[in-house]
Amino acid sequence: MPVTSAPGSPPTGRARLADVAALAGVSVGTASKALNGGGRMRPETRQRVLDAVAELGFRPNQHAQSLHSGRSWTVGLMTTDGIGRFSTPVLLGAEDALGAGKISVLLCDTRGDAIREQHHLRNLTDRRVDGIIVTGRRTDPRPPLVGIDPRIPVVYALSPSTDPTDTSVVTDDRGGARLAMEHLLATGRTTVAHVTGPEHHQAARERARHAREHLAAAGLEPATGRVHFGEWSEAWGRRAADAVLRTAPLTDAFFCGNDQIARGVADTLRERGIGVPGDVAVVGYDNWDTMALACRPPLTTIDMNLTEIGRIAALRLLEAIDTEPAPGVYTVPCRLVVRESS
Amino acid sequence: MPVTSAPGSPPTGRARLADVAALAGVSVGTASKALNGGGRMRPETRQRVLDAVAELGFRPNQHAQSLHSGRSWTVGLMTTDGIGRFSTPVLLGAEDALGAGKISVLLCDTRGDAIREQHHLRNLTDRRVDGIIVTGRRTDPRPPLVGIDPRIPVVYALSPSTDPTDTSVVTDDRGGARLAMEHLLATGRTTVAHVTGPEHHQAARERARHAREHLAAAGLEPATGRVHFGEWSEAWGRRAADAVLRTAPLTDAFFCGNDQIARGVADTLRERGIGVPGDVAVVGYDNWDTMALACRPPLTTIDMNLTEIGRIAALRLLEAIDTEPAPGVYTVPCRLVVRESS
DNA sequence: AAGTCACGGGCAAACCTTTTCCTGAAGACG
DNA sequence: CGTCTTCAGGAAAAGGTTTGCCCGTGACTT
Incomplete structure (x- = not known):
């Protein structure tokens, strides 16, 4: 019965960890540890917490988690030029690879406009995204994002950055x-x-x-x-x-x-x-x-295996997010598709 | 010099409102009010805060704001079937209309898979998105999202919901x-x-x-x-x-x-x-x-004016977010484009 | 001159979770 | 029997912003 909520919880309507803790008869901290695997506790205590979670339909508040961790579990995907034939598969590949890591994609279309790009970049920075993938329809190199916070890793897909110290994934x-x-x-x-x-x-x-x-x-x-x-x-x-x-x-x-x-x-x-x-x-x-x-x-x-380019860009970005960025240009091989014209 | 930070701020590297307040010689609460237009204060005080903001390059932490307000300033966009010829313009129209309202778009591609749809829906719910737009490539009606939290408004674009009490935007x-x-x-x-x-x-x-x-x-x-x-x-x-x-x-x-x-x-x-x-x-x-x-x-x-369909879906969603939802089916007119074949 | 009022601004709670440190108790060992 | 270790779990700080409430001061009224 996820609708029921422990006494005192009404404000949001959603169960808080405090409600779970109360129901399980433990403190909030303990409840948190029970969920995240940390801390030492009796298996039966952990189970009581898990039962309470199930009963209340508790889901942690991601805003609170993000505030605490500083991570948003979100990456920005900036497409330089509409969302067309080329950027779409890249985008899907990236979304796929990121989704596996519980990361979602924030879509930003700049329509090739530098002002819009700045605006989106600011927005993404304000949202504390974990990283950014930049993609365009052309394979010509593009100038790197200007004014980017150096703490936010960026990977350029399809259109490499003109700066060789950036990370780019391109077609072969x-x-x-x-x-x-x-x-x-x-x-x-x-x-x-x-x-x-x-x-x-x-x-x-x-x-x-x-x-x-x-x-x-x-x-x-x-x-x-x-x-x-x-x-x-x-x-x-x-x-x-x-x-x-x-x-x-x-x-x-x-x-x-x-x-x-x-x-x-x-x-x-x-x-x-x-x-x-x-x-x-x-x-x-x-x-x-x-x-x-x-x-x-x-x-x-x-x-050109565009989906693969998107996937690899996402993987490189994940790497850069929790380790050191590995700059350079990664080339994704093409594939010959034989049909009846040859 | 946004790089400089007031003494005591290092942890995140980004200036906090507390740093701004310290620099302006006011309390945190006052600084907040100065920024958000609320509260009464001497114009010069407000100006001091604004100056401090500029000097430190302060940008509010959206995680904290979201935690407090319960809003994420984000909407989910679920595309039922890839991101193709039909959903792309809808998506762009929606992004455009939402962007004006400082709202960003979280992209979810279900690839037509119900499991994936559930997974994304959970993800979006956990992220406390302000609303969801569901779109597909076909104009055939589709069953409504199952298990959706009734507090999250949903608008169906292009593929209307089979439930007439939902809000849908379709082509004419x-x-x-x-x-x-x-x-x-x-x-x-x-x-x-x-x-x-x-x-x-x-x-x-x-x-x-x-x-x-x-x-x-x-x-x-x-x-x-x-x-x-x-x-x-x-x-x-x-x-x-x-x-x-x-x-x-x-x-x-x-x-x-x-x-x-x-x-x-x-x-x-x-x-x-x-x-x-x-x-x-x-x-x-x-x-x-x-x-x-x-x-x-x-x-x-x-x-079919697909971009317009996206735009209108977004506008309906914005309405539903901060007032009551207005259920029903909205029809967007088509446009004749005359070229040389007739 | 005393009481009111308005204005400017501070205090602290609330939003919710994670994590570190700490305590009390129980068991082990000398 | 006393001390040391281990273990289960609690308390509290931290993360940053918003906002309702409160207070002090100076001006104004009678």
């Missing part, structure tokens, strides 16, 4: 590009075009660089002799596919910077009557299911 | 269907097919019902005489378009249950050489930009 663009190229070469392709996003995005540059390097290691060159930088859109994929086929009609594979581009490429190929994967293979990047699965044919693609 | 499927049909009829279409998702989804049923009613009111019938229920996928859109054109070649408009279906329909039309919107108009539902904008041509579609 190099490995991703390698997986894609190895796959294409292993399946007999030799004339590979690379179509990707804007050159000012690090992700585009890195993937392109490593794709080229991998080709070069096999004694090959990109189909058109260069990388096609553009936008992260289907429309660009379609345009670029046209351009590539005009310049290098013998192209037998496209490695694309993301799944949208890949889908655009696949659409153009299909509309031109070129068989995928019969004549030309297409490999995307992101494993964004709504794109990859809806594509005709479904896309072979690189999965 | 009827209005959405009406907007779409009015638009099509107003632009001269007379033979409209409706292709939508599975019949066991309320959203599909409702939109279909109201679309038919609206046609009937204009003395019309669906193009094929029936509604085409299927899946929420592009593939289904493509198949359904074929089927519709076979049965009713004179069809001059498609109203689709979501943007994916609409995109599938548009693809089929284009591949058959049927002009959109010249020969046939296509209207989608959801205004999911990655679909609606990538479609050729970009889709006219219905926007």
Whole structure:
């Protein structure tokens, strides 16, 4: 009967430890020890306390616990740019890993606005969060949080901090590009075009660089002799596919910077009557299911394991919370997902 | 110099109200009143306290405040099913509205698992959240949270509660269907097919019902005489378009249950050489930009104003927190977004 | 000049749990 | 039988803020 409360408890309506103690016939301190395993006491006494807890439906007041311990059992999750396709899996991974440690996630969306970021940072500091995870949609490095209380550990996920003494968890663009190229070469392709996003995005540059390097290691060159930088859109994929086929009609594979581009490429190929994967293979990047699965044919693609990035960021943060922070950049490997486009 | 701290404050490293009081030469209680506007005191005294606050960089300890007030200035946001396309905007709208009230959002993802839901609910209760918003991806009603402490107000967003004495905020499927049909009829279409998702989804049923009613009111019938229920996928859109054109070649408009279906329909039309919107108009539902904008041509579609749903849910929750809850179902109107497909 | 009043500000309780230190009693050992 | 140790459990401080109540002082009233 959790509704009943010991005499004298009414104010909050919830049973306090004092009520438990009274019911068990012990002092408050003893009741606390009985619950937390500390102190020495007769097993039967402990049991009496536990029974009282059950009878009253007692749950400790976390505000009081936090006040005493200085910990809030809460971490802030700041997403730099909305809560989109990239930050969501990171967020879920983090929530999952933290939830196991009884820690909850406080969500802060800055919408890419520095003012808002400051505001949230203050809020989180005031709440005495145990730590903060910062994540963004881009993989480009970002400046560290400004004015952060040095006692609050921070982990940057996906977008690393520009400060190397911070802790960051990032995706392995190099490995991703390698997986894609190895796959294409292993399946007999030799004339590979690379179509990707804007050159000012690090992700585009890195993937392109490593794709080229991998080709070069096999004694090959990109189909058109260069990388096609553009936008992260289907429309660009379609345009670029046209351009590539005009310049290098013998192209037998496209490695694309993301799944949208890949889908655009696949659409153009299909509309031109070129068989995928019969004549030309297409490999995307992101494993964004709504794109990859809806594509005709479904896309072979690189999965960045974003959930894993979130999980690892959370684990690093947990480490930093109760031991010393281990600065540095942690790289999470990608995964090749083979579907029918290659 | 926020780093300096009054003598005796070291334990936490952060300035306490006691330090402020000491520096200002007043008692702790007076300092508190000076900050919170309460109590009567000489303006210069208040100013001295404010100066001390500034000098020490004092920020009140929220754990202590919460302990005292019983409020956590936090609400839980439970998403029933991942954090997807539907819950994200709701979440952002809620965060926005709550942030204005100094309230933060605690994120709980149940992954559709009842055990997890219980676990999170307990966690939120233990944290003494001020309220809870429950949201899901489907618009079908869901059973209310079980075992919820009646003192914690709850608002259901998107997925209403099956209990009419709860507070729910939902989308206006009827209005959405009406907007779409009015638009099509107003632009001269007379033979409209409706292709939508599975019949066991309320959203599909409702939109279909109201679309038919609206046609009937204009003395019309669906193009094929029936509604085409299927899946929420592009593939289904493509198949359904074929089927519709076979049965009713004179069809001059498609109203689709979501943007994916609409995109599938548009693809089929284009591949058959049927002009959109010249020969046939296509209207989608959801205004999911990655679909609606990538479609050729970009889709006219219905926007459910999900962010607004989140915002209103948050406002209702704020109401319920400091006054009496106002049970009932609140309906948020949709918005027609006209693009080039109609 | 004595009584009132208002104003400024202090005191202390309350919010609830954890943890350290301490005490009283009982058992063990010489 | 006395002293030492051990053990069970209690008392109280600490963590920081808010707020109701109270008191002293100076001004004002009659």
